[in-house]
Amino acid sequence: MKISDSIRYVGVNEHQLDLFEGIFDVPNGMAYNSYVIVDEKIAVMDSVGEGFGEEWLSKIQEATGGRKPDYLVVHHMEMDHSANIQKFLEVYPDAKIVASKMAFVMLKSLFGNAIGDITAKQIVVADGATLELGTHQLQFIAASNVHWPEVMFSYETAEKVLFSADAFGKFGALDVEDSEGWACEARRYYFGIVGKFGANVQNVFKKLEGKSIEKICSLHGPVLDADIEKYLNYYRTWSSYSVESEGIVIAYTSVYGNTKKAVEKLAEILNAKGAKKVVVVDLARDDIYECVEEAFRYGKLVLASTTYNAGVFPTMREFIELLNERNYQNRTIAFIENGAWAPAANKAMEKLLEGAKSITFASTKVSIKIAMTDANVAQLEALAAELV
Template sequence: MEITKDIKYVGVNDHDVDLFEGQYVVPNGMAYNSYVILDEKIAVMDTVDAHFKQEWLDQIRTLLGDRHPDYLIIQHMEPDHSANIAAFMELYQDTTVVSSAKAFTMMKQFFGTDYPERQIVIKEGSTLSLGRHTLAFVAAPLVHWPEVMVTYDTCDKVLFSADGFGKFGALDVEEDWACEARRYYIGIVGKFGAQVQNLLKKAAALDIQTICPLHGPILKENLGYYLSLYNTWSSYQPEDDGIVLAYTSVYGHTKEAVDLLADRLREKGCAHVVVHDLARTDMAEAVEDAFRYSKLVLATVTYNGGIFPYMRDFIEHLTDRNYQNRTVAFMENGSWAPTAARGMKSLLENSKNLTFAEHTVRILSALSDESRAQVDALADELCQ
């Protein structure tokens, strides 16, 4: 695949992976992206997952013919991108590896060497000339590992963005970018919004015409759309006005109350009402929707004097990613000592800028006239 006249794609598609990073369902696979810049000197940008070592090396051999790469630039040491450093450096023994000091520390941990006689250590503001192409390096710590650098090609105005602007899904599958990019961002990078904001400020000073991430498609058109979404996500602002109902239910009574609330909200004209049964849904999808929309209803049973495990897990997923700037409401169920609402609220006590709804629905075993009235009151409040 040609990115520009001098920049070629040598990545791979993975349709065998079932869980990315051991937890994210990827029904359409993953792409591990690598690039080659052809100039007076040749630079290879990152490697790919270990399972695709031979395919990747074969692509490079086919592209280069008798030429050898001068530089291997490692922006990010996560193994889905760095796994083939040792194989590459063994094959091309006159190549210099270029990376940050922290990356070289990790390199030695992974491979037993940091190639001390064949390394160039880069930092914020470092540049590397290939001929016509000059690469400018920008530090991007904690987006999403501490060693990350991104690279700007001043000639073709291409930003090699590491894991930034990536998404789930292989490149040979057509799907909406935002949905899987959102789930990817919130799940993997979401904790580090402040660091992403810092990187966006640096990117604003660059004339970027193409973004080449380490996962997902190359972005060439309407870059303002992608940058705007990243700004929204990393500043923890709601992307859309809507209400997510996340619940757990043991015998169906809490589910009945949630379904009633969803019906009431839709009757009142709420544009987006999304319901997740946390015991059955993809947890990453539920977390994605909680960050996408402006309001969240948490509904669960009192369990062992606390809250149901799937609900606790869900809330911890939110707080681990700095959930904030939302309205949150509670529904609790209990047969003798309902405490779930208090428990859920306590898990959110360190979250910033949350507005808690005035009305809480309390179900004593099953819906009653009183708890139905509470559902109606909560629906009124959420739809204001």
């Protein structure tokens, strides 16, 4: 892949991985992106994951026409982007490593004595530092906690390219056709991995003000080279915890199917009342991070839980905790509970959410004892009227 005459792609695709970061399902694999800027000086932008070192180094040699790189720029030290730094230095011992101060601390932690004393090879860059390559210049932008504390972005001034570390990334290898479009897996990626750090993303946006961006080169997913404002706006919305789309998500747990029937009835009523979008997710069976993604996408959330051990069903508890960890806010939440003799889930769910900011709780709370009754249907009607 050629980004431009001077910027070339040297990343790799991973297809053997079942779980990204040990937790996120990646049925379409994963891309570990790396780039080379070829100028008077040559800069390689990040490494790739373990197991792909030889392929990566071969691509670098091809992209540079056999010239030796002068720099390896490390935007992010997470191991899927740093695993081959030692191999790079073995092949190119005269190259300099360009990274933040904290990245060098992490580099020592990762490789220990195996990497030796690299003091003479270090170029420590902070916010606002520059690196001259010839006609290309890199301007470094500190992006702490997007999503690790050592992260740097860099902005290439000649071609107006933003090298954005993990930001603007998505799940999926680049050699797999993406029928859903960028936003779907980028959203799951963002709220799964970056979502907690919205304030940090907003801080980086302030630093990007006034910079014209024509391409975004992330460490995962495709190069974004058109409609750039669209992608920036997605991140502005997500990082400010704003509502992206009008709609209602119903997230439920059900043991014997009675809570599920109530949820299906509510969805039917909501649709009849003209709800713009109703999304129903089964927390025990659907990908939990797709459920998280949906909860952040839409403005209203109904939590329907079986009472379990006098509290909340385990998958519901996990779901709420995942929302809390990612600073879920600026939403309306409603509750439905079911219990054979003493329904208690509504109170327990509300307590789990007591620390969430800017949450409006629906006044109608539905409480079912085993099976839905006419009285419960009336409650669902009232809840739907409140939500639509």
